[in-house]
Each structure stands twice: as structure tokens, then as C-alpha cells.
Amino acid sequence: MSYKNVWSEVPPAVVVDTPSRFGRALGKYTVSISDACNDCLKCVVVCPVHVFAATGGKLTPPRDHLCLGIECSKKSNRCVRNCPEQAIRVAENPSCKALGDRRWTSDLLMSTWHMAETGKLPENDLEYRIGDTNGGFDKLRLLFPKRPPRPSLEKDEIDTSIRLNKRDAGRHQIDIPIPVYGGGMSFGSISQITMLSRIKAFAAWGSFTCTGEGGYPEALFPFDDYIITQVATGLFGVREETIQRVKIIEFKYAQGAKPGLGGHLLGPKVTPAVARIRETVPGSSLFSPFPFHSVYSVEDHKKHVDWIKAINPRGLVSVKVSTPTDVDMVAVGSYYAGAHIIHIDGSYGGTGAAPDVAKKNIAMPLEYAIPKVHNFLVAEGVRNHITLIASGGVRTAYDVIKAIALGADGVVTGTSDLVALECIRCHNCESGRGCARGIATTDLELVGLMDLKWGSQRIINMLSCWRDQLREILYLLGIKSIRELVGRTDVLAHLDYCSDVPDDDIRTVGK
């Protein structure tokens, strides 16, 4: 295959089947076929999800990640019972026990892989909505009415777009068709291919991706209109030119995964290419300071925003902060300083590079921070003039809905995009050459594990599936536009305070 000359094109937002790049994909179940198999190919006929296939009359290795499970296989009309030689064995995949963590369970990883491969929800019993943390979004459920309140709604016409500039007639008017854009991951922390995969996928959906603080590699130039450039405390790779290229500029004051700490990129990841973009010394660890040295107060912050606005007179300004207890004050201060977007980054996110001590101990849980900020902005009378974006642990379409119902306008993702690229959450991100999947690395050899078309298509598929889920959920709630969902906490139930909460699986609700 050759991808020449197409690398700078924005692909269409259409689902294309994009299987795993590692031969047999990991699935919840394993399907093994013993030597007894006589290639009768009955299994190919009976399997409803095409686990089995044949070439030249011979059975090919089963695509067992699609398997619907042991229950299914034992039914009279399915594979195990129909195999004349009893050659088929379906079992739980023992890898599941080792894979993932409570936030990203093996089910969640695999269901996201499934979405990234097929653009559809998994048909088996994989949990695709929540993880297993017993907290955060995992404790929230959607409350659907018994019947869809507005059955006449056309699902295709349900609006999932959000507005990014609510205040400033003189600057870019930007609506994005999905309430999601890609969060900052710098060149250096991830490979250029990973970076471009995200950018192209979000661009396909008419949305944006943030560069992170590692500068603006030339390969990104064709996508200027879909990029948010970040001005972070280290100011690495930030130049007037990069600020002027884009439509949205993001100030990163803090990161929810490590509030109180600046970004960091350890020595091994500072390859010559990374050092060139950041204009630093190869091999020498880069630590961004925890504050902006030029900003110690809200009037400094206003000055800072004014500066960026003077450089890019049409650009929008987003202010990314973590969630300290006075995040509401910070939000309203940012509004008065002239920001268009206030982006609150909760503590559940972060790749493996954020230190545990910071990840687990600082900042307010996102599901508390969102309503706090939303309600405060409403009380201040400015909610309609600023876009509130939430991030930090938004893993699924359900998380998107929950964040918006809590009061955000939209969300930013990070880890889920990498999971779509088959990240296995091994937490070796900081070591640079430890990324087994060639995602969070700039090592030339590891980078070659992935190609751009595959990468962008995987994320396009995932986003497509998310959009379908959002529409389905809104339909079931009888809401025509996702903008009407903002702050609708009445569609949520918290398991700590509600009992007998019905299942909210859209595959079964109302059916």
C-alpha cells in the first residue's frame, strides 16, 4: 500500500473497517480450533458475527475478538454444537485478567478497540460505557424515560454540534459538529504519526486537536484550521508564527492529572527531532515550570490573554486549568480576562507519564468540578457567553453525555484516542522507548509500527460510534440538540444516592 500524496488530505468521516494491526486482535474470548477440524466450514455458516472465515476451502484463524461469548457458542444452532468433530473450544481469554486497570478495564479497552475497528458498538457482553473505579463517572447512570418522549425525532437530525465562540463577533465563529475535540499531547510525548492520526480524525469530523506544548511540527501545517496550539508554561516551540497559524489558542495553566506540576518530558524522549522543534538539548529532560512565570494573578492573566489576542486578532482563546476547589473563581476570572473557552481538566485523565502522587491525590473530581463551575457561571450571568469544556478521564460516549449533563458544553479526549490506536495502558509512556504499540514514542523503529491512514481511520471510527451513541441517547431522552442537555442533571442518577437505577445500555433500553 502506498499513502503518498494523501498524507495532507482531510479524510471523509466515514467508517471503514480497520482491523487490528497485530494479526489476531485481543478479545474477551478465545476461540480455539483443534487439529480435529475437517474444514467442513459449518462454523462459518452458523456464526452470526463472522468469527470464522475460510480461504480456499480452508478455515482461517478465527477472529475471536468478535466472538459473542461462551453462552452463544453453546446454543444449539451455533458453532460448538454444530462442529461435527468437536474441534471448537470457546473460553474466556485469560489475558483479560492482566489487561487494563480499574479506570480502563479490559472490557472498556476491547470495546473501544471494537468501535475503532468497526465503528459500531460491540455485540457481545463487553462493557462499553463505564470502567470499574466505583467512583467518578462510573457511579453515574443515565435515566431514560420509559418511552422516548419524542418518538418523531429523526435520529439523523439530532444536533450534536457545539459553539466555541459565544462572545466575540469580531473573531472566528466556530461550531464543531461533535461535542468533542482532541486534547493536548505534545510531539515528543507521542509520535508524529500518532499526532497526525488524531488531527486527521478530528479534522474529518470538523473538530480540532490540540498540539500540546511541544511545538508545531511542520507536518501539521496542512491542518492549521483544525489545530489548537498550546501555550504552556514551558513555552516550548511557541512562536508568534504558531499562534498566528491557528484559529484557537489554548493556554495551559495546569493539567488535571498533575496540578501543581508542569509538563515534563524525560531525557530518553528528547530525541534530536523533538529537541529541534522545542529548540532544546537532545537527551536532556524538559520540565515546564508549574506556573507561568509571567502570570501570578488574574490581571497578569488578562494581560497574557490580551497578548495572544494582539498577535492573532481573529483567534479564540481557551484557558485550560485543573480543578482546585476554587476552580469556579478561576473560570469566572478567565471569562473576565477575555477567554472564549474555559477548559477544566479533572484528575482522572493523564497518560502513564503523570506521576502517581499527583494523579491520585490532587484536585477535585471532575464530576463535582463541572457543576460547580457551570452553576457559578450561571449565577454570574455569564454562562451564555463562555464555552465550558471538560476533560480528564472522558473515556466513552457515556462519559461525554454525563459531562455535558453536569454542565459542560463539550469535552476533550486524550487517552481514548490512544486506546483506539490499540494502546494497552501499560503505563510506560514516560520511558519513550517503552511504548509497545509505537504510540507514545518518538523512537524511529517503534514509530514504524503504525501507519497514518490506519491510525486516523481508527479514531474516525471510534468518533463515529460515539456520535451514533450520542444521538441514540439524545433520542431516548427526547432531546433534539446536545446544547439543550447542558446542565440537565435530572437525566443522571448517582449510585450513592439512588437505588434501583435501571440499566442504561442503549442496546437494550426501550427494546
Next chain:
Amino acid sequence: MTYRGAYAERILASRVERMGGTEFSSNIKREDEGGCGVTGFASSIPVAGRHIFEPSVRMHNRGNGKGGGIAAVGLNAELLGVTQETLDSHYLLNLALLNPRSLETVKQDLVMPFFDVAKEEILDHIPDYRDLEGLEVKPPDIWRAFIRVKPQVLTRFKEDNGLQGMPDRWAEDEFVSRNSTMLNKRFYSSLGEKQAFVMSHGRNMMILKIVGYAENVVRYYKLEEFTAHVWVAHQRYPTRGRVWHPGGAHPFVGLNEALVHNGDFANYSATCDYLKQRGLHPQFMTDTEVSVLLFDLWNRVYGYPLEVIIEALAPTGELDFDLLPSDKQELYDIVQSTHIHASPDGPWFFIIARNIPEQNTYQLLGITDTSMLRPQVFSLYDGEAQVGLICSEKQAIDATLRSLAAEDPRFGTVADKYWNARGGSSSDGGAFMFNLTPDGDGGRSLACYDKFGREVVVEPRQPLDVSIQVKRPDGYKQTIEPIVVKALNDKDPKALFDLVKEQAAEWDYNTLRFVLGAVAAKARSDRQYLDTVIGGFTLLLDRRIPLGGKKRSALLQILADELNGVLRSIPSITEAIDIAHYSRVSSETRKNLRPPIAIETTLVIDAADFDPEGDECDAVMMSDAFRLGWKKFLVFDLRGQRFEGCGFGAFTDGVRIDLYGSSGDYTASGIDGMDLHIHGNAQDQIGQIMKRGTLVIHGDVGQCFMYGAKGGSTFVLGNAAGRPLINAAGRPRVVINGTALDFLAESFMAGDPLNGGGFVVLNALTMNEDGAIEFLERPYPGSNLFSLASGGALYVRDPGRALVEEQLNGGRFADLSVEDWDLIHPYLLENERHFGIKVEDLLTVNGERRTPQDVYRKVEAVALTVLTLIPDTDDAVWSSADAAQAG
């Protein structure tokens, strides 16, 4: 008698007993504000309230119009309608009536039973607050009264509180303080609907504050003509709540002091607990109030000397502590360990205006946090009148001086000295105060001291009086005019400059003014001389020349006036018939901006009336003009306008910008290729993320200079304040001829200087009024130099080897190699071209020429293991591969 805290324990015991009710858990900061604009000045002659007006307007962008206030100390008895004796002896109570009907109850319950009232009135104000632009909330009515505690009440008070034997005045102070606390508690802090509160209650001082910009205090209460010796103003930026009360605005009162604050405490709660343990209960929920309570406690109750108070607020650490004499170390050690619970933590900057009745002194005091995280500039003008100023930004100082000088020739428009302070410093004075004491002649004189009591002086020189008519000096036609004419005809600005340089010392002010005036007149009347005159005047602004007994500030004032006159005579961009090399645009004509026509080369921007930021600011217009084809810009009469040179984008080689006046923050940030010259001092955040080009600063530069810069060549004549070059990467190459206060080149990542990377040369010199070079004994006063740097180098002129290892946190000293000298030598030569500082002089130590290796020391980065590889099996494999590759 000086109070030394003899009654502290008894005062506190009775306070805790009577005002107790300690709730340690409820220290909630209700009023949040990040930062603000603060300004203050002390003048030897009383000046009218309208002079605080201009600087307040200049700092609008540091407030949001939701809180402003002023304080005045050293008032005019006549204007207040009392005798001087009453003014000095009585407490001036300013009671804010949020509900005017509350006055009766307040008086009945908390004033009349305890106080004799010498005079009372409701403060006059303009009839309708809505007439003032930007004022949306009606300011409170103010009940002003001159009060003394009734003798029998005071005696009872002393008996009831175990304060027997305490001198009456001290007890009276305490009574007034407590009474206001009770008043505020009953009529303000305990209520949902606020009724009234005490704005101030000190002697010969007052505070007024509103929900609005500070200058509207002056307008609303008609203080334009009201005179005082010391004024402070504060623009607030509150960010919470839709209903604001003037109670939350600054200044806050202690007893005889008013404090304004810019910053934020991280340990607000702990500080509140400390106060509550001493019977002091914050009522307005801001860290500013807490600050003044601390000051009042330590000053009036504990009787600490000012130096101790400053140490308790801004502790001295690191090298600064090591440099203190041992007795001071012992004292400071005790102060620090005793006050660690209450020492404000975080970025903060206080300006305190106070009356010290027992010393008959009015004082203006500025203190910054140990690491000087807030912007601040101090300055001193010493002429016929003396004035000391402390502001957030230099343009506020210049605006004050301009306002003062405009109507009183005893003031100049340029101060004699501008400087920054670092709270925890021992070597550069730390905090500074301006004291106004009786001069024995019925007036007052001003003196400036640092926290150790060392006086800050400017060389006594003859002040300029602009009110004197200028006459043609004798012999002008014969001796001076021919030189001027020749220089103009030769188009030789250097010859003009040399004329003044060689002769100015002999001239009197009249001759100086006449000559410069005559030169300016030539340029106004005949355009062909314009280049030469601007060039000559610019050299005079930039370079220091021998002036005999005259003041450099006076020369700068004359030059600025003449230059502004010349530049304003340039045809406006709207005058299409009058095309020349220069075209002038002002905020009024900005909408007529067009591409350069015919021979036009330079756009002259009259910055005076431009907004300091936003879509209408001159910086945005300038980048628009660049896109229209203009390449050269001359911006004059700047008044703090920000972002000059920003927004031009990549590859601006060939662009030249010259800035005159008070340039603002973020100038030259992000420039890529252009040539930008600041003729005078520069502000904060200059050259942030600068990429390429040349930046020349003919003066000092403020905080965070070249933060995150990637490259470019920069030359600074004077000092850099805190955190210069922090986080700079790439290849910035910088010569600083003065020094930096602290944190120079922290996290510097500028590669290998000998291989295309960046460096900083620190020449550590200062110049006197006449331009003679004096080298600093200690080239770098801070405790943090090159901390955590991973690349680049510093070259410090340090022949005395005064830099010590302790100042380096991660760097190391290295010998200056021949390659190093070859690298920096061309930059020193260019430095010589910009500032006239000869390389030869730099290499001369005590009159003896030395080798570069003897004079300069190199500080280079050490590869710290914590900053490089984290050992790990996998990494070990790769790092050996790396090593092989690198090898």
C-alpha cells in the same frame, strides 16, 4: 517615648477575653482577587488629589472597575475645617454609610458614649454618581468626624482591661481600634444586609473607597483640589460575586496606616488563625485586611521596629541570609522562627501609607514578597520639590510626575532614579520607604531609606525650573550655532551629540534648553534636518554625558519635550499633499492608515492616546501597518502601551521599531528578525518567546525578561529584575550590562553556546549621572543563578571572584576558553556600539588591563542525572546505543 511592646501581653489577653470567640475552622476567603494595580507617592510639598488621577487611569487594565480606593496622609487642616492641632491630635473617622439611616444608631451606640467629637460632617460629593463614566454603584455616604476618647471612658477602659499605667495615647489607640472592630462587626460583618463600616480612623490620614475605578473616588468626593503629602490608589480586580461592596476594596486600615496590596496569600487560613489567637478577627475576608492586621499587630501592639516587621513579612533566605552580619542573623533567625505561621506566603506586594505621629513623620513604604513575584517599581525625584513613588508599573510613575510637573515647575517629568526591590534581599536593600519629616522651615523634606535604614540618595544637583523663560545665551551665534549648522548640513547626528556631550557640562540650563530648542526648531521648519535631529536627540537620550551640576533627569525632560514637539510637527497621514519620509499617525487618525506612498519610509506613531491593549491599541495597528508595507516605526510619548512589536509574525527582518517614552509590558515578545530599540527603561515580560532579531534596551528591564525565548540578540544597558531568561531555549544571546536581582537563567536550555547555543553576558556595572562606569562589587546579588539549567552558559564579569558556588543550583564554574572569548567578544563590541561601553574598559580592573580569562568567569550546565536518564533495564540498552551513536 518609643513603644517597645511592653503592654503586648496585656493588650492581647484582654482582647482575647473580650473580643474572643475563636472559630479556627472558618477562615474562608470570600473576596478573591488575583491582582491589582497599586500606586502611591509621597511629596515634600502637599499636592492635590487630582494627581493620583492620571496614574489610576493608566492602570485601568490592572483593575476591572469593581473596586477602587485611595488613601491620603498628611492632610490640610484648613481644607478640613479644623485647626492643625485638632488634625494632629484627633482621630479622623471616615464612616461609610451603606445605609444612610444607620448613622443615628451608630452614633448613638458606638460614638457619642465614648468620644468627644470636635467636628463632624457628611462628606460632600457630586450630586449624581451616574454622571461619572464607569460608576455603576452609588458610592457610600461618608460621615467624617474628628474624635477623641473621653477621658473618663479611657480611664475605665484601662482599668477594665488591665492596662493600668499604660500611657493614655497608647490606650486610646487601642480603644479606637477595638471600637471600630465592634462597629464593623455589628453593622457590617455580622449582617446579611450591610449597613456601615469604618473606612479609616487614623490620625491625619484617611481612606475612601468605592465600587468603581479609583479615580472616581477623587471625582465623586470632590478631592481634585484636596491636598495631602502622601497619596495611594488601588485598582481592584475582584472576580467573585455579582454584588460588590466598597468594604472589599483597598486600602485597608490598621490604625494610622493604609495598606494596598497586589497579590494573593496561599496561607490565608493559617494567617487568620494566628490573628485569631491574638483576638483579631478578620471581617472583610480578604488577605489585604489580614496584611494590615498583621502590620498593626506587629507595629502597634508588639512594638517591633520596622526592620523586624519587614523580616517577619518577607524573610531573608539563602545567600542573602549568609551575607548578613552574625548579630543580624541571630535576630532574623528568631524573627523567622517566631513568625513562620503568619508570614504571608505567595506573591504579594504592599504599599503602605502611614502617619507616625510620635515621630512626626509621614511615610510611604513598599514591601514585596521574598521572591518578588509581583511587579513593582520604585522611584525618587529630588529637585526643588522631592517626591518618592511606588507603583506596579513605571508608566504610572511617569503619569504621576507628568501630572505634577504640568502645574508645578518644582516637579520634573522624569525621576532621578528608578529601581526594583526584592523583599528578602540583604544586598540591595529589600524594602524601601519614603519618610517625610519637618524640615525646620515649616515644610517637610523627604528622605528614602531601605529596610536597614541606609539612605538612598541621588547626587545633589541643580534642579531644572521650566518656568524660567529661555533667552539666547551670549556668544551663541559665534561658538555654538556654526557647529549646529554644520552638523545639520552634514547630516551628522553624531556631531550634534558630540557638541552637547563636550560642552553641556559648561552650559547652564538656559543654554542647554536654548540649544536643544534651536535644533528642534530647525527640524520643525525644515524637514531635511529631521533624520539628523531625531538621531542626535536619540543619542542624547540613550547615552550618559557629563552634565556639570545639572541633572540627567532634567536633560531627559527637556529632550522628551523637544523630541515630542519635533515628532508632532511631522505631517499627519491624512495630509496627502505633504508626502515626506515620515508620516505621523495618532489614535485619532488611525482609521486613515494606508500603505506608504512614494518616498515615505517611516511611520511615526503618536502613542499618547492609544489604548494600552485590545483591538484598538497601537501595537495591533502597527502590525496592520506592517502588512500594508510599512517597515520602519517610530513610536513616541508611550504611556505604558503594551505588546509593541507583537503580532508581526515570522521573518520580520528589515523591520525597525524605535520606542520613546514609557513602553509597556510584553514589548518585543515573539519578534522574529526585526530590530527593536527601547529608548529608556523597559517593563515586564519583555522579549517573551523572542525568536530572532535584535533588541536593544537603553535602560533597565523588568520581570521575566525573555521568558521562554528561543533566540535573538539582546543588549540591556541597565539591570534586569527577577527571573530573566527563565526557561529560555534555543540560542538567545544576551548582554546585560547591569545585573539581575534573582533567578537569572533558571531552567536555561540553550544548548551548547560554542556550538550555536545561547548565553548571557553579565557585565555587572552601573553608571553615574555623567556616564562614568562603576563596577559592582558583587556581580550578582541573588541566591539563584542558572538553577536547573541544562544548556547554555553565563559569562559573568567577576574579576574579584565574588560569585560563590552556593549561588549556583546545578551549574558549575568553568575556565573561560579562547573559544568562549571569541564567541562573546563580537557581542561585547556590538554592546560598545549600542551603549558606548568599551570592551577595553570592561577588561580593565583597578586601572590595569587584564586578560579576558582574568575578568570573565563562565558558568555552564552540569548534566544532572535526575534530569537525564532514569536507569532502567530497557533504557540502559538504548542509552548505550545512544552513546555509540553520539560517539
